[in-house]
Amino acid sequence: MSDATPHPERRFVDRSLVQLTLVRFREFIRQPEAVFWTFVFPILLAVGLGLAFRSRAPDKPRIGVVTTPTTSRIIASLRRDSSMVVEQMDDSAAARALRTAKVTLLVVPEPDGSVRYVYDPVRSESATARLIADRAIQAGAGRTDPVKVTERRVTERGSRYIDFVIPGLLGMNLMGSGIWGIGFAIVDSRGKRLLKRFMATPMSRAEYLMSFLFSRLFFLILEVVALLGFGALAFGVPLRGSLLELGLICLVSALAFGGLGLLIASRAKTVEGVSGLMNFVMLPMWIFSGVFFSSSNFPNAVQPLIKALPLTAVNDALRANMLEGTSISGLSTEMIIISAWLVASFVLALKLFRWR
Amino acid sequence: MVTSAYALVTRGLKKSYGDVLAVDGLDLEVRTGECFGLLGPNGAGKTTTIEICEGLLERDAGDVELLGLTWEADAGKLKERLGIQLQDTQLSEKLTVAETLTLFRSFYQKPRDVDEVIALVQLEEKKNARVGTLSGGQKQRLAVACALVGDPELLFLDEPTTGLDPQSRRQLWSLIEEFRATGRTILLTTHYMDEAERLCDRVAIVDHGHIIAQGTPHELMESIAAAHPPPPPRATSTTLEDVFVALTGRTLRDE
Numbered sequence: 001m002s003d004a005t006p007h008p009e010r011r012f013v014d015r016s017l018v019q020l021t022l023v024r025f026r027e028f029i030r031q032p033e034a035v036f037w038t039f040v041f042p043i044l045l046a047v048g049l050g051l052a053f054r055s056r057a058p059d060k061p062r063i064g065v066v067t068t069p070t071t072s073r074i075i076a077s078l079r080r081d082s083s084m085v086v087e088q089m090d091d092s093a094a095a096r097a098l099r100t101a102k103v104t105l106l107v108v109p110e111p112d113g114s115v116r117y118v119y120d121p122v123r124s125e126s127a128t129a130r131l132i133a134d135r136a137i138q139a140g141a142g143r144t145d146p147v148k149v150t151e152r153r154v155t156e157r158g159s160r161y162i163d164f165v166i167p168g169l170l171g172m173n174l175m176g177s178g179i180w181g182i183g184f185a186i187v188d189s190r191g192k193r194l195l196k197r198f199m200a201t202p203m204s205r206a207e208y209l210m211s212f213l214f215s216r217l218f219f220l221i222l223e224v225v226a227l228l229g230f231g232a233l234a235f236g237v238p239l240r241g242s243l244l245e246l247g248l249i250c251l252v253s254a255l256a257f258g259g260l261g262l263l264i265a266s267r268a269k270t271v272e273g274v275s276g277l278m279n280f281v282m283l284p285m286w287i288f289s290g291v292f293f294s295s296s297n298f299p300n301a302v303q304p305l306i307k308a309l310p311l312t313a314v315n316d317a318l319r320a321n322m323l324e325g326t327s328i329s330g331l332s333t334e335m336i337i338i339s340a341w342l343v344a345s346f347v348l349a350l351k352l353f354r355w356r
Numbered sequence: 357m358v359t360s361a362y363a364l365v366t367r368g369l370k371k372s373y374g375d376v377l378a379v380d381g382l383d384l385e386v387r388t389g390e391c392f393g394l395l396g397p398n399g400a401g402k403t404t405t406i407e408i409c410e411g412l413l414e415r416d417a418g419d420v421e422l423l424g425l426t427w428e429a430d431a432g433k434l435k436e437r438l439g440i441q442l443q444d445t446q447l448s449e450k451l452t453v454a455e456t457l458t459l460f461r462s463f464y465q466k467p468r469d470v471d472e473v474i475a476l477v478q479l480e481e482k483k484n485a486r487v488g489t490l491s492g493g494q495k496q497r498l499a500v501a502c503a504l505v506g507d508p509e510l511l512f513l514d515e516p517t518t519g520l521d522p523q524s525r526r527q528l529w530s531l532i533e534e535f536r537a538t539g540r541t542i543l544l545t546t547h548y549m550d551e552a553e554r555l556c557d558r559v560a561i562v563d564h565g566h567i568i569a570q571g572t573p574h575e576l577m578e579s580i581a582a583a584h585p586p587p588p589p590r591a592t593s594t595t596l597e598d599v600f601v602a603l604t605g606r607t608l609r610d611e
Contacts, residue, residue, distance in 0.1 A: 019462035023451060030450040030486075192446035200410055200442070201463040201506065202435040356412065 016203060020211035027185065028219065038181075038223060042173045043230050046166060049292075050235050053161035060085050061129035064103035066094045074109045077140020084132055105129035107137075158238045158323045166231040167318035168291040173223055174250060175285065175311050178257025179278055181219070182212050183265035187274040190265075196356045205355065213258060220254045228322075240325030248328065249321060249335075253314040256338050259345035260310070266352040285311035313337035360424045363388045363510050363541035364409060369418035371404050371565075378404040380565035382418070391532065391542040393556035395549070401565040402545040403443060406514050409543070410440050423510060436465055439508030441499045443515050449488030453479050453498055456487060457505050464506040476534075477501040478527060478608060493524030493608065500531065511535060513544040517551060522601050523608045529555060 012018060028034055062085045065075055071088060078086045089097060097103045098118060104126045106118035115137055119126040157163065189195045198208065224247070231237035239246070264281060268274035288295055288302075289311035298306060306312050317334040320326035328335065364386040371379040379401045386392040394402045407413040409420055411427045411434065420427065425434050447456055454470055461467040474483055477497040482490060490498065496516065503511060513532070517525045532555055536542055546552055552559050553573045560570040569576055 014458075014462055016459075016462040019459045023448070023455070023459055026455065027448060027450045189448075192448075193442060193444045194446065194448065196412060197440070197442055197445040197447075197502075198463075200412055200435070200438070200440040201460060202432060202465070203463040 017207040017210060017214075020203075020207055021214045024185070024211055024215035025218070028181070028215065034181075038173070038177050038219065039226055042169050042223075042227050046162070046169055046227065046231060047234070049165050050162040053165075059125075061105065061125055061132060062087065062103045063129055063133050064089050064094050064097050064106045066091055066106060066108045068109045069111060070109040070113065073140070074107060074115065074137060078107070078133060078136050080140060081132065081136040084129065084136075105133055107133055157236055158240070160235075162231070162235045163237050163323055164294075164319070165292060166227065166235070166237045167322050168315050170224065170227050170250075171253070171289070171311055171315040171318055172286065172291045173227060174220070174253045174314060175257045175282060177219065177223060178216065178254055179261040179264060179282060181216055182258050182261035183268075183274055183278055184271065185212070186262070186265040187268045187271055190268075190354070190356075191270050199355050209262070212262075213255070216254060216258050217251070220250060224250050237322070239322055241321035242327065245328040246318070246321050249314070249317045249331075249338075252335065252338050252342065253310075253317075256310055256314075256342035256345065259342050259349060263345040263349035263352070266349045267354050285309050288312070290315045308337060310338055310341040313341075361387060362421075363390075363423060364392075364543060365419075365421045366405070366409065367419045369405065369408060369420065370416045371401075371408060371413065372416060377565055379408070379415075382562070382566050384560065384567070386541060386543055387558075388541055389536070389539045390557040391536050391544065391555050393552040393559035394543065394545045394562055395547075395552055395559050396545075396562035398547075400562045402562055403514055404565075405562070406512055406543065406545060407442075410438065410512055411435070412442075436506065437509045439503035439506055439511040441503040441511075441513050441516055443518075445499060447487050447495070447498060447502070449486060452484050452486055453490070454483045456498065457501055460502045461505045466507060468505055468507045470505070473501045473505045476504065477531065493520045496520060496524065497528065497531075500528065504535070509540050511540065511542045513542065515545055515547065518547065523604070523606060525551070526601065526606060527608055 013022075060083060063078065065071055065078070065086060065088050067088055067090050075086055075088060078084065087097075087103065094103075094106050098106050104119065104123065108116040108118060110116060117130050117133070119130055121127060186195070189198075228237075228239065232239060260281065261278075264277050265274055268277060285291075288298060288306045289309050290296075291311070295306050295312055295315075296303075313334040317331045317338070320331055320334075321328075362385055364384065366382060366384040369379050369382040369384075370377075382401070382405055384405070394405065396402050404413065408415045409422065411431060422434055423437055427434060451459070453474065457470045457473055461470055471483075474480055477500060479494060479497055479501065482494060487495065487498065496519075500513070500516060503513070511532075516532075517528055520528070529551070532542060532544070542555075544555070556573060558570070558572050559576065560567045561576070562568070569579075571579070
């Protein structure tokens with residue numbers, strides 16, 4: 001009805017779809033707080049969580065050696081093993097150090113050449129310290145190992161908390177910017193009677209809605225690259241799956257959340273009203289969909305419901321791609337759930353949408 | 357341009373909101389090339405009538421014909437040829453004046469030049485200013501500019517000068533007079549009788565959803581004068597507003 005064919009000699013930037021999309025960009029970048037919440041906040045969150053839950057090498061056990069005539073030989077043996085910290089101390093200092101847990105094990109060299117260990121067997125680090133210290137002392141005295149040992153040390157990327165949380169943050173961000181970015185702008189325009197004003201022009205309704213999708217897709221690329229690039233560079237979060245397929249998962253997810261945003265915004269007249277509605281939709285997903293902790297922590301009875309939430313499917317698909325390298329054909333359940341949300345929300349949104 | 361005698365005709369227009377009958381059998385004939393004023397107290401049905409004519413509201417009964425076309429058959433064509441300023445539109449505060457007009461311009465097949473329209477409403481100095489920084493009068497002029505950028509044949513103005521200072525008001529008046537001088541049609545609503553008297557070729561007074569009097573401002577004044585004896589004549593025909601403008605000048609005050 002109002003789909004005007006563009007004037008033949010019209011310049012590209014004068015086309016209404018281009019202009020409408022430009023308006024979306026301008027309104028977004030001229031709102032510093034929106035830029036902060038979309039781009040900076042997820043990265044700050046990742047930094048905070050990454051630092052709080054970073055995996056550290058276990059602390060080296062501290063071992064106190066009580067000063068006696070034979071101390072120096074024992075210390076020499078212990079210092080040959082770099083996996084512990086050795087301190088020499090006199091009797092009273094040693095008793096205090098053990099009591100206040102400054103050392104986990106006391107080694108007392110006896111005048112007859114034997115060695116006495118003083119420790120609390122209930123503390124696992126003390127028991128470990130005893131084994132390490134004993135091994136070093138026996139080796140220093142000439143014991144050799146009858147079995148030859150070689151070892152290969154592997155630290156698996158992908159099993160740390162930061163590896164778990166980065167895909168979750170990405171999913172949360174796709175949801176937030178899809179629902180907020182589209183829903184808020186539409187309701188704001190409706191509340192200000194701007195939507196009604198546009199309806200009094202020959203503007204194409206399809207182009208109006210498409211401008212939201214185009215600008216969303218553009219910002220989607222920035223969001224995904226910023227968060228994943230940061231995760232990969234700063235924390236070495238793995239990207240094991242196909243990047244193309246990861247992009248496809250993000251695209252379909254962003255469209256599904258955009259559709260959800262459109263649906264939430266389809267009738268609301270005030271920004272206050274739609275904010276409540278958006279939080280009502282998003283809050284359960286923040287909790288249940290495995291953003292910060294695995295959704296498998298919830299009881300089995302509610303698992304089918306949790307699995308049906310769009311953010312659960314998005315997070316599962318992102319993690320499977322990034323951490324396990326699963327191909328998209330192995331993610332058909334998740335992709336079907338996301339696509340179903342996409343189609344259902346768009347169909348319903350366009351049916352319910354109030355243009356005035 | 358289709359030059360039929362009437363730019364806008366409504367017959368038996370009806371619209372109710374729940375129990376409230378907002379428009380009750382309203383007949384309107386706006387001639388091509390005239391400036392027609394719809395007057396009436398708040399809640400008389402002026403805005404409802406104008407929004408039905410603009411195609412923004414569904415009517416319950418009656419017919420509307422604009423420029424020889426109807427909303428049912430020719431909505432796309434009609435929107436190309438109408439210019440509309442709504443009473444309560446808030447344009448996006450984050451965009452500049454030029455960006456806003458470029459956006460509205462992009463919707464039309466044969467639009468006017470953005471700079472030309474900016475000059476018409478005297479917003480040249482504010483061309484690159486954000487809408488959020490404009491004064492009330494400037495925002496109103498921008499709203500009228502948005503209505504003009506599609507180069508319309510029929511212009512709807514719903515209380516275009518409400519809340520404006522006398523300078524901005526007179527500037528809008530001359531804009532309306534220039535538009536009318538090109539042979540095009542204007543339908544406006546207003547609460548200011550001096551405005552209607554100055555601008556309108558004919559006016560209709562609306563109350564309770566239908567027209568209670570219609571004619572040229574002069575005719576209406578004559579008919580009332582016959583029924584009610586006029587008050588003692590004023591020493592001059594000068595109004596207080598003329599004094600205000602004489603003292604403060606016609607230059608627009610853009611605070």
